[in-house]
Amino acid sequence: MKPATIHYAIRASNPEAHLFEVRCTVSTANPAGQRFALPAWIPGSYLIRDFARHIVSIRAESAGKAVTLTKIDKHTWQAIPTGEKRSSLTVSCEVYAWDLSVRGAHLDQTHAFFNGSSVFLRAVGHEHLPCLVDIQRPLGKRYHNWRVATALSPAEGERGTAHRHGFGTYRAASYAELIDHPVELGDFTLAAFSACGVPHEVVISGRHDCDLARLTGDLERLCAWQIRFFGEPAPMPSYLFLVTAVADGYGGLEHRASTALLCARNDLPYAGMKGTPERYVAFLGLCSHEYFHSWNIKRIRPDAFTAGNLDAENYTTLLWAFEGFTSYYDDLALLRCGLIDQKEWLRLVARTIGKVRRDPGRKRQTLAESSFDAWTKYYRPDENTPNAVVSYYAKGALVALALDLTLRAGTNGRVSLDDVMRALWLRHGERAGHDGVGVGDDDIRLLAEELSGLELEPFFAAAIHGTAELALAPLLKPFGIRLRRQKTSMTPTLGAKTSTDGNEVRLATVYQDSPAQAAGLSAGDLLVAIDGLRVTPDSLEPLLCRRHAGETIRVHAFRRDELMDFTVQLGSPASDKHKLVLKKKRNTLRDGWLQDAAKC
Structure with missing residues (x-):
């Protein structure tokens, strides 16, 4: 029977x-x-x-x-x-x-x-x-x-x-x-390739002009590197990239042997394309992120996800490791397998630093809290989210960077975050002959300490359970990399993020402790005039760039249907752009970090 x-x-x-x-x-x-x-x-x-x-x-x-x-x-x-x-x-x-x-x-x-x-x-x-x-x-x-x-x-x-x-x-x-x-x-487009002997397919739905040979060649290098990183054999017998190409879109969701991806058709490579444009780099990073999840969250899971309750929220404080660490390795994998160079990778890291340090929420919410509150905060953003929430993706990636640097510097290159990830896979990963054991709140720290011999509790207390700024500059220095902060413009700031609709300018977010907040402006306010002159998407910058930080301006704005009058003392120009500069002198620690693909 x-x-x-x-x-x-x-x-x-x-x-x-x-x-x-x-x-x-x-x-x-x-x-x-x-x-x-x-x-x-x-x-x-x-x-x-x-x-x-x-x-x-x-x-x-x-x-x-x-x-x-x-x-x-x-x-x-x-x-x-x-x-x-x-x-x-x-x-x-x-x-x-x-x-x-x-x-x-x-x-x-x-x-x-x-x-x-x-x-x-x-x-x-x-x-x-x-x-x-x-x-x-x-x-x-x-x-x-x-x-x-x-x-x-x-x-x-x-x-x-x-x-x-x-x-x-x-x-x-x-x-x-x-x-x-x-x-x-x-009636989709279908292409295939093999990585470390594992058959892979790429399916593209929607109108596109993708250069399939370029895409599959690049994905083959990327997937092979990740398989070798964790160790052969791969945990899946085959793998499928399901891509939906639209006019404008971005997103991905991981699965055990596949991923669903949404992208803009212009993100895909085309015949005759020279180099690796930024949009294509972003798409490859998305593919890399979801593929890395085949190990880190699909088979190495937090304790809270092992029960698999589909009727209600499954709370964990560890998304900074499962999403943040994956966000660190997605672009690092592109570098190590040769799809981007060090200059491009440092640009991506610098952009993440700027993204994290731009939003005041990093000073109010810890990464553990952000992970736990994902169900009610991160996935339900509103106009105050930048003031109240820190991204466990972005800051989690910076914590991975900081931990990697700490381990490498503290052991003279003997131990790295790579070793921690591979040890997590061997001890907690679900694979043939091994059921897998859920990862507890302290397991990553304890494993890193065991491998390195370093005392890491202060690092985790500050980085995961605290809100202090990550001290990246001194961590990068032994690797011959200098972190610089730059002003994006000389224009004084209102301290608000704006959105435009046709010829209208509206405040999307008013940042905590900003000039706009001090003056009483709020998210949703429709800017009408500054010092009696009409505000439009084209006129806002010229109206402000002639002023200086500390000057006072008069702002008229509609809140709902009521015209309101505000006095705003302008703040200093934003300085949320960062740059990572490589010293030309040869650095053994840096080489072991950014060029150790052969070790995998």
């Missing part, structure tokens, strides 16, 4: 209306009343998204007869008790899919994309069972050329087994695995 299996089927039933039809069949439903639930969030994106709100209709049947479903909370339904043992129960629903992002589901006449967490109901109590999913072709001639792109494995030996890139039946070992493999359907 075959072991119990959860059967799913999904079809783009009405692309024009953006509707999927999804079925879930449980052959051994709970006779006391089987429950079904849709996840409240998707792993990797720490915000309650309530995917169940996109269910348009839902119904159930057993043995050809309708079964009543009762909704018991915002994302859970329960079938009435059948009273029969091992009864089969099928729940069918229509899911609205119009979220063009890496997190949800999107469907129209041009393509279909979905994450399992957006469409596949969880049979509560049966999450451990293997799953079969029949991915069906939409009806109609226009979909004749559509193919399937997913890292799910074809269900060998099953009726309707899918062939490579074909519609049919795929298999997952459990519900958690089922929802960790996004799916793209359409």
Whole structure:
């Protein structure tokens, strides 16, 4: 007798209306009343998204007869008790899919994309069972050329087994695995390459003119470096980059054997492109970030994520390590595998320093707090976010930089953050023959101390649990790198970030302790005039650049529909731009840090 299996089927039933039809069949439903639930969030994106709100209709049947479903909370339904043992129960629903992002589901006449967490109901109590999913072709001639792109494995030996890139039946070992493999359907562009013997594919949806040879060649170098960094063999048998190219977009979400990426089509390389433009560097950095997550968070996980509760928030204070350290290595990997040079990498690091030091939130929130509060603050930004929140991505990357420098300098290059990451993989990573152990709050510090022999508690107390500025300049000095701070302009400042709409200028953020805040200006205020002269996107800079810090100006602004009058004493020109300068003299510590790809 075959072991119990959860059967799913999904079809783009009405692309024009953006509707999927999804079925879930449980052959051994709970006779006391089987429950079904849709996840409240998707792993990797720490915000309650309530995917169940996109269910348009839902119904159930057993043995050809309708079964009543009762909704018991915002994302859970329960079938009435059948009273029969091992009864089969099928729940069918229509899911609205119009979220063009890496997190949800999107469907129209041009393509279909979905994450399992957006469409596949969880049979509560049966999450451990293997799953079969029949991915069906939409009806109609226009979909004749559509193919399937997913890292799910074809269900060998099953009726309707899918062939490579074909519609049919795929298999997952459990519900958690089922929802960790996004799916793209359409007439997409497909390219392939191999890295360290692991087959990789790149699928691009949307109009584009990408130079596939350039892209796959660059990704091959990047992926091979990361595999060798952690050590062969790679933990995944194959890997898939799912890319959606649009006019303007940016984002990525990691999965165990794939990643979903959203980019501007102009970010992709094109035939005849010279060098490595900044936009392409950003796209390669995004690919690098999500690929590094194949180890750091998908298989090396914080304790809080090992339980995998999909119904509520999973709190951890460690996102600074899992997102921040990944943000450090994403660009460093580009340097070490030769896709960018040291000058470009130092520019990227300097930009991150400026980003962190620009926002006052770094003085009010620690990295541990930022990690814990991601569910309510980082992923719910508002006009005051720069004043109250520090990014565990950006500052976490700087902490990784500072820790790497501290370890290398303190051990004369014997131990580095590379060693810590590889030790984390060996001790905590989930892989063949090793179940993996969740990372606790102090484990990274303790491991770094064990490897280096250094006392690192003061460093972690200040960098992770404190708000003091990271002392990067003295840390960089032994490596022959000088950190300089520069003024971005000579124009005195209001101390506010502005946004424009047509010919209007509005305050988007008023920074803490700024001249604008002291004068009473607020986010949302529409600037009308400065000293009696109209403010427009073109006139604001000329109106201010003729002044000097300490001068007083009169500002008229609308707050809602009320005209208000403010007196603002201008502040000093912003000096939030930073530059890292390499000393030409040969430096052994620096060479071991930035050129140690061969060691991996």
